[in-house]
Amino acid sequence: xxxxxxxxxxxxxxxxxxxxxxSREAGARLAALExxxxxxxxxxxxxxxxxxxxxxxxxxxxxxxxxxxxxNVYVDLAAGFGALLLGHVPERVASAIDxxxxxxxxxxxxxxxxxxxxxxCERLARLYxxxxxxxxxxxxxxxxxxxxxxxxxxxxxxxGVVAFDGAYHGLSYAPLAACGLRSSFRDPxxxxxxxxxxxxxxxxxxxxxxxxxxxxxxxLAGGGFGAVLVEPILxxxxxxxxxxxxxxxxxxxxxxxxxxxxxxEIWTGLGRSGAWLASVAGGVVPDLVCLxxxxxxxxxxxxxxxxxRAMSAWARHGGTTIHTATHFGAPxxxxxxxxxxxxxxxxxxxxxxxxxxxxxxxxxxxxxxEPGIEVRGRGLMxxxxxxxxxxxxxxxxxxxxxxxxxxxxxxxxxxVLTLTPPLDVDPPILSAFTEALAGALAEIPIRGGxxx
Numbered sequence: 001x002x003x004x005x006x007x008x009x010x011x012x013x014x015x016x017x018x019x020x021x022x023s024r025e026a027g028a029r030l031a032a033l034e035x036x037x038x039x040x041x042x043x044x045x046x047x048x049x050x051x052x053x054x055x056x057x058x059x060x061x062x063x064x065x066x067x068x069x070x071x072n073v074y075v076d077l078a079a080g081f082g083a084l085l086l087g088h089v090p091e092r093v094a095s096a097i098d099x100x101x102x103x104x105x106x107x108x109x110x111x112x113x114x115x116x117x118x119x120x121c122e123r124l125a126r127l128y129x130x131x132x133x134x135x136x137x138x139x140x141x142x143x144x145x146x147x148x149x150x151x152x153x154x155x156x157x158x159x160g161v162v163a164f165d166g167a168y169h170g171l172s173y174a175p176l177a178a179c180g181l182r183s184s185f186r187d188p189x190x191x192x193x194x195x196x197x198x199x200x201x202x203x204x205x206x207x208x209x210x211x212x213x214x215x216x217x218x219x220l221a222g223g224g225f226g227a228v229l230v231e232p233i234l235x236x237x238x239x240x241x242x243x244x245x246x247x248x249x250x251x252x253x254x255x256x257x258x259x260x261x262x263x264x265e266i267w268t269g270l271g272r273s274g275a276w277l278a279s280v281a282g283g284v285v286p287d288l289v290c291l292x293x294x295x296x297x298x299x300x301x302x303x304x305x306x307x308x309r310a311m312s313a314w315a316r317h318g319g320t321t322i323h324t325a326t327h328f329g330a331p332x333x334x335x336x337x338x339x340x341x342x343x344x345x346x347x348x349x350x351x352x353x354x355x356x357x358x359x360x361x362x363x364x365x366x367x368x369x370e371p372g373i374e375v376r377g378r379g380l381m382x383x384x385x386x387x388x389x390x391x392x393x394x395x396x397x398x399x400x401x402x403x404x405x406x407x408x409x410x411x412x413x414x415x416v417l418t419l420t421p422p423l424d425v426d427p428p429i430l431s432a433f434t435e436a437l438a439g440a441l442a443e444i445p446i447r448g449g450x451x452x
Contacts, residue, residue, distance in 0.1 A: 008063025008087065009426055012404020013073040019056045020070030026057040049394035056401070061088025064422050064429060066406060075421075075429055076406045082235065082267055082381065082420035085294035086343055093297040096339035097332060104331045110324045116334035123341050124303050128289065129280050132308030137329040139300045141266035141292025142170025147304035147323050148288040149174045149227060152260045154313035154321070155287075156226030160196035162219045162259070163229045164212075166237035166412045167202065169264050178229050181237055181412060196224060202234060203242045213249050220257035227260050228253075232278035235267030238411030239376055239383030239418060247282040260287040260310055266302070267381060270294050271344050271423050274354030274379030297340040301333035349423040353379040360430045367434050370441060382419040383410065384437070388446040390414030399440035405433055 019027065031039045045053045056068040064087050066074045079087070086093065100116060107114040117137070125133040136147045153159050161178050169175035171185060177193035179185050180202075186193060200215035201208060219225055228250060234240035247263075254261040263286035268278035270291065275281035277289060287310045292302035314321065327333075344350070357379040364375045364384060372387025386393050393409045393416065400407050410418035417437075421430070 022069040063087040083293035087422035100335035114331040116331040117329040120334040134311035138302040142172040144290035144302040146174040152227035158226030160225035168236040238416040251284040266292040271350035384417040
């Protein structure tokens with residue numbers, strides 16, 4: 001295999017400095033049509049970083065590679081916000097979609113399901129480490145979180161939610177109220193959101209664990225809170241790994257107060273963090289687990305999986321209280337999800353992500369000797385926190401794009417490079433990125449200082 005030639009496993013090949021003329025033309029046309037928030041955010045990033053942020057426009061993808069409309073080849077370390085666990089257009093999933101395409105695209109939701117929906121629900125229920133699990137399908141991760149929060153209200157009779165600073169659960173209304181990443185996401189819509197949400201600090205060490213658990217316990221003791229919503233590892237919040245005792249302590253305090261533990265595994269699940277479910281690997285059995293992102297290998301599908309006890313609350317209303325939508329459980333997406341789970345299982349991608357991620361983080365720490373850099377994460381959700389804040393992080397992403405590497409920023413302050421490549425990414429590609437990042441950092445010194 002030649003990493004320099006085979007599309008899907010290729011190193012970058014930049015033919016024209018990005019964004020090239022075709023990307024600029026297509027990007028301008030798109031900016032004139034889509035929500036003005038997108039262009040306003042781009043302009044804000046340009047002002048903040050001092051670098052241009054005109055977009056490239058994707059034309060095709062294969063494996064870990066993206067080709068833009070100017071025929072530049074990039075390595076995609078964002079991978080659809082972490083959703084492309086198998087890379088772009090994985091062959092096995094594409095074959096499953098082709099087979100289902102000729103059979104059925106849409107069934108009748110929760111009235112008449114399909115055999116594809118049955119196959120997926122059986123597979124998902126087996127992921128839950130207790131008998132009797134029930135499954136609710138959705139289209140997005142936010143759908144799954146919404147289903148979980150609705151379940152918590154029905155099961156406990158309490159509408160309050162304890163969430164965490166730095167957390168991201170989606171931007172539709174139920175999860176938006178619990179979005180601790182940035183208050184600016186919530187503030188304009190505050191009067192339409194659940195007012196019974198409190199935020200606890202997300203722990204990063206033993207000292208902060210104590211403060212976090214005190215805040216959770218205090219909120220639950222006050223009454224009215226039926227759910228604790230948590231990411232086992234912060235994803236968009238900067239790949240923050242909490243102390244090992246966090247989830248077990250959280251589970252215990254939920255049990256003591258009769259609240260449901262809801263684990264948002266939309267980022268961490270299905271191998272991304274080196275385990276099928278990070279919460280289970282962390283020693284707990286959540287009442288509810290939310291999956292999304294990578295479940296459909298790029299097609300929109302999500303799931304809320306819950307214990308028999310928690311999910312039984314949906315039956316108490318004689319079927320008059322429901323949570324469904326036209327495209328929930330669509331056969332095409334279900335077939336893609338079953339093929340995705342098959343591919344992850346047969347290649348043991350959780351173990352591969354765990355091992356390759358640990359080696360990559362060690363390499364990044366060794367190579368990036370600059371003071372103030374912190375490399376953190378688990379599996380192939382890796383964060384590189386940079387000294388110099390968001391302006392420098394944004395500037396570094398542009399220098400990386402010029403070299404052919406697609407990378408996003410995250411963290412509450414926007415100062416973290418979040419790296420979420422496909423789980424089967426080749427180690428030489430990760431090594432090449434490490435060198436590219438070292439070069440980009442040398443070009444973008446900390447403001448007021450000199451290059452490292």
